[in-house]
Amino acid sequence: METERILLRPWREADAPALFKYASDPEVGPRAGWPPHTSVEESLEIIRTLFMNDTTWAIVLKETGEVIGAMGYGPSCDCALPAREGEPICGYWVGRSYWNQGICTEALRLMIEHIRLTTSIPSLISGHFIDNPASGRVMEKCGFIPTGETVVDPSQGRDTPIRVLRLELR
Ligand SMILES: CC(C)(COP(=O)(O)OP(=O)(O)OC[C@H]1O[C@@H](n2cnc3c(N)ncnc32)[C@H](O)[C@@H]1OP(=O)(O)O)[C@@H](O)C(=O)NCCC(=O)NCCS
Numbered sequence: 001m002e003t004e005r006i007l008l009r010p011w012r013e014a015d016a017p018a019l020f021k022y023a024s025d026p027e028v029g030p031r032a033g034w035p036p037h038t039s040v041e042e043s044l045e046i047i048r049t050l051f052m053n054d055t056t057w058a059i060v061l062k063e064t065g066e067v068i069g070a071m072g073y074g075p076s077c078d079c080a081l082p083a084r085e086g087e088p089i090c091g092y093w094v095g096r097s098y099w100n101q102g103i104c105t106e107a108l109r110l111m112i113e114h115i116r117l118t119t120s121i122p123s124l125i126s127g128h129f130i131d132n133p134a135s136g137r138v139m140e141k142c143g144f145i146p147t148g149e150t151v152v153d154p155s156q157g158r159d160t161p162i163r164v165l166r167l168e169l170r
Helices: 013-023 040-051 103-118 133-141
Strands: 006-009 056-061 066-073 090-094 123-129 145-151 161-168
Touching: 006 103, 013 040, 013 066, 013 090, 040 056, 056 103, 066 103, 090 103, 090 123, 103 133, 123 133, 133 161
Parallel strands: none
Antiparallel strands: 006 056, 056 066, 066 090, 123 161, 145 161
């Protein structure tokens, strides 16, 4: 999947140093509910166990070939979001030096188009911490509609309220 500016492609083990570069930034992971990566080895393990599948992609800047983020959706939602049965959750992040250039919106639109064309999935759900409005803007620009708020069990991380949004695909 590609636009003039970016490519969504499968993750490779060789991406570990690039992943570590951005995922070790304390401003990135915690906004999405995961801790910053602490070593290239940990990033490699994340690639192997979480990213090397059919529904997760590296966001690559075509001009430089650099991996600058991740985009993906889960086959079903086992999180705290009020998902419909079997409804996938989508998630994403972009390295801080590339924020506010429209890159995540472009990448999410690409993935949505891919899901529409290659699956019969009726809807996607996602959410963002209310103190992370940029993520909500990305979803809204892609057609997601707010459906309310929920709170993650504090034992799973932050107990900050989460704004929930859904995209009807059909
Ligand atoms: C959220 C994130 C993915 C956005 O990526 P991005 O490439 O900067 O997104 P875009 O440039 O496509 O769009 C960002 C939008 O948020 C807006 N925005 C940025 N900061 C904002 C703020 N503090 N309040 C409100 N809107 C804000 C931008 O103006 C832009 O909207 P616009 O086009 O209407 O002007 C990126 O900030 C990130 O990776 N954050 C850390 C991880 C994360 O939060 N992941 C999502 C977890 S739910």
